[in-house]
Amino acid sequence: MTIMLKAVSRRTVLKSAAIGAAAFGLRPDLALAAGQTVTLADIGVGDPNGDWSTYTKETGNTVNVVSIGNGPSAVLNQLIAGGGRQSYDIINIVGGMQNPLVENDLIVPLDVSRLKNWQNNAYIAEYFKPGSKGFDFIGYEGTIYGVPTVLQGDSFAYLPEKTGGTLDSYGALFDPKFKGFVALEDNYTTAGQKTALYLKSAGLTEINDPSDMSKEEIAKVVDFLIEKKKEGQFRVIWSSFEQAVNLLVNQEVYVMDCWEPMVFAAKAKGVDAVYAKPKEGYLLWAMAAYLVKGDRSPEKIEASYQLLDYMLSPEYGAMITSLRGYMTNPQAPAFAAQSDKFDEATAKRIAEIDAGVKEKFEAGGTWQARWPTNIETYEEEWQRFKAA
């Protein structure tokens, strides 16, 4: 029995060594990190409906996707109190909250030289240049922490049949003509900031920077919103994707502060909804994937870098654009057109979405502030608006 065991173990060792050597000879990176499972905590947008087959085929690693909430405090709580530091290797969330993530020692700087897709991504070079507002969505104090995964410019949606024509100002959200048929998102970094953008542009309130307001400025914005709320301007303050889509589909609201994919979803259900091109500009934002700080083996870190690199690939980008309706990767439309993974109509839609978002970035606007200087006042003021 002992002899048999010895023979088996010797054979196994020799076989493993041979496989390892062969793998190393063919793909050194694969030999370093194969057979790992990378846990990706994601807000839902970054999951290509479970299809990580290319990543798995190329690296020998698998992905475990875990759903997390998108609110800044929800993300922090999951990492600090919820044990996310141990459980998650990568978090893919809306960027711009590096301040608390770095200050609480939750994420690590990225070595972008380990990401081969970083260099050929023209969007990174264009929209996330160091020193620009966009850089704040992936970096902090000059250091890069995040890989940008999706890009978007937000405005608002409307139903032209009900509004009687084109709307091109956030002022439509507060127009008495649509009283009782307007919905806002329950989020001060979107609805609050769009309101500030409108108030500043219309010269109604003095606001220095709508993306980072002083305590007095955010109070004035909320005063305005409360006044409108009391007048009965808002039908509802929505808080989830499905709820917002249903508001449009059931035509319960005619003008709505929302995300563009909700318009795609409403259109797919036969509703003629339009995502506005506001003269005040768009609310620009990006999602970013971060490496979570924790006690991890070099193999796990390598596998995580491989996943980040895959998330920068044209294939992943095309899948996410197709599924979620956001711009991802400059090469995604071409990949979709050439690859047999997408049919012609889908490839066309991917190209249209990409072009549409690019147009928004060219039109410009203001970057969303996920972690404004006076965040506590923002939180308090927003609660005041909701309770009013």
Add this chain to the structure above:
Amino acid sequence: MRGSLHLLVWLCLAAVLVFLYAPLVPPLLLAIRDPQTGAATLNNFAAIGADPTLVSAITNSVLLAAIVGIAAPLLGLAAAQAVRSFGLPRLIITIVLLPLFIPGVSMGVSTSLFFRLTGIDPSLFTMAVVQTLWALPFAFLIILTVMSGFDTLYLEAAYTSGANRLQAFREVELPQIAPGLTGAATFSVILSFNETVRTAVVQGGNNTVQTFIWSRYQQVGLTPNMYALMSLIIIVTLLLILVLVALGRKQQQS
């Protein structure tokens, strides 16, 4: 006159039933609808298996339900026995029922902080603990109710006949209160499968069906296979409730 009154009662009952069950219909309709053509189809049910994240969430939910379905009734039984043996029934009942009155988020957050302080990493174990805490008061109440119908004179008789405590429990009491245990287990399974908030806070690297669907609902919308899964959960839950009712009837008859 009597006939019309009878009809009115039935109409009221029908109205209550419609009010209760109408919200369960839309997911069923969306589950059997082809998103492209709008035609009726069962493909959405087949598509559940095509999403690995959804499949792993289902596996986790089933495992958790099995653990909670065993742990909560056992703990509930122990607590119910304590009520009978130790006196101070009100105190014990209040202590066991307390988690019922603490809001889900607070319970989840305080449990996750407890795990953090004690150095326990999030896993299926932490999720099972938080769900068992949630299911325990219900399991306890069900078992307590069934045990209250059991006459302890039978135990006295068993002791007189030379049985020890364990034998008396196993051979005399257990067969009598078994429906209570089954009911508590069924209810615990249902509660485990449906729990979202507490579980989400301590889930770490694991989804359950509910945390996954809730997250998708908030961020990116639901796909038809999720409606199909929701429908299956609704149907299974209703079937389990029917089992509970059947068990109750059986107990009454015996």
